[in-house]
Amino acid sequence: MFILPKGSLITDKTVGAAIKYNEELRPYYNKLENYYVGKHVILDRDERATAANNRVVVNHAKFITDINVGYLLGNPVSYNAEKGVDIDLILDEYDKQTISDLDHEIAKNISKFGKQYEWVYANEKNEVRSYDIDNRNCILVGDNSVEHKKLFAVIYEKEPDKEDRYISVKIVTDRFVFDFIDAKGKLLKEVPEVKTLKLHGWTSVPIIEYKNNSEELGDYEVVLSLIDAYNTLASDRVNDKEQLVDAILAFIGMDVTEDQIQNLKVDKVITVTTPGGDVKYVTKQLNEADTDVLRKALETDIFKISMTPNMSDENFVGNSTGVAIAYKLLPFEQKILSKQRSFEKGLKERLSLYNEYLTKLNKMRKIEVHKVDVVFKRNLPKNDLETSQMMLNLTDMVDRKTLLTQLSFIRDVDEVIEAVDSEIEKQANAESKEFGTEEESKVDTE
Secondary structure: OEEEOOOOOOEHHHHHHHHHHHHHHHHHHHHHHHHHHOOOHHHHOOOOOOOOOOOOOOOHHHHHHHHHHHHHHOOOOEEEEOOOOOOHHHHHHHHHOOHHHHHHHHHHHHHHHOEEEEEEEEOOOOOEEEEEEOHHHEEEEEEOOOOOOEEEEEEEEEOOOOOOOEEEEEEEOOOEEEEOEOOOOOEOOEOOOHHHOEEOOOOOOOEEEEEOOOOOOOOOHHHHHHHHHHHHHHHHHHHHHHHHHOOEEEEEOOOOOHHHHHHHHHHOOOOOOOOOOEEEEEOOOOOHHHHHHHHHHHHHHHHHHHOOOOOOOHHHHHOOOHHHHHHHOHHHHHHHHHHHHHHHHHHHHHHHHHHHHHHHOOOOOOOOHHHEEEEOOOOOOOOHHHHHHHHHHOOOOOOHHHHHOOOOOOOOHHHHHHHHHHHHHHHHHHHHHHHOOHHHHHHHHO
């Protein structure tokens, strides 16, 4: 967020300052994006023409982001409202645009860049919708109060290689959305007349800022140097192997002719007749054991510092008990909980914006957002056998509904309980018909 003094007006200077602030971050954001798609620094490494120059990319950055996002949002977010709070209409609007896909895309960008923006707007059909905005083309402006209240947002696209020319610049305030460039692509001096502006339908700036953490750090941003070191080591190992194959053949204490060298290439045989003569390859001694120790140490540090589990670690997958896995995932879980709190804040702001617009259309009543819980379901393999054993031990102490919610394959607990009760009733009726009722037994006895 770019901060301006409270009460600042929207002018070419304030908008230009916000854009300049964001543009200074663009190269770094581009670097983070490049690491995710596999364009690492190692690819730009140059060596002399006669040396092997393999440039190996081991894309830990993409792995870290995909694991973090998959664990947090592999199962779509759900919403539980308190009794008397109806959010069905909002959830219908979510379903119409498959909001879970948008959530996943926002979470991925948060993981890469440390923050991301969402624009809530009304389309031509007067339907409320959400759009994921690249933070390289959007900047939220707040005041310098304690709460950093939103003043406006700038959504822009610059003309390539032109410092002060823009393809588009949109300003979103707490009431209006409008263009802020003239016909030449330059910023306007001030806001156009109010009568020419378009009301967007909200009473606050409908731009949501999502943060990965309070420092706005991406998930692999803190291990970029370790990733570079790992890529360098992997590349050098391949180079060493290639250079070993192309080793120099040295003739010691003897002279050879050009014809002998050619015959050696074809026949692979040479006769040493000179006393004390010798033929051997000049090679660099490779210590694969030490190299592999360094490789494993770098990889361990990458996962340790990024607080991401290494799924290929033998110690991780070798022990499958729930408690053991929980301990191994403890740092990762703490990190995810921090991400979850930040993400939940943005999702509740979205919920409030949707409610405000639908209330304005008289389609629903205003709700208290704090009475709606955002439920995140961890995307982990479940040990249902272990869970079922725990359920048996707690049968007399915990109600059926609570116990059944622990099983991963059950989607609707109430439906399952209803089905089980129905089967029990059918079985009881069948046994009653087969063996007779209690009254029938008394008649037979008499």
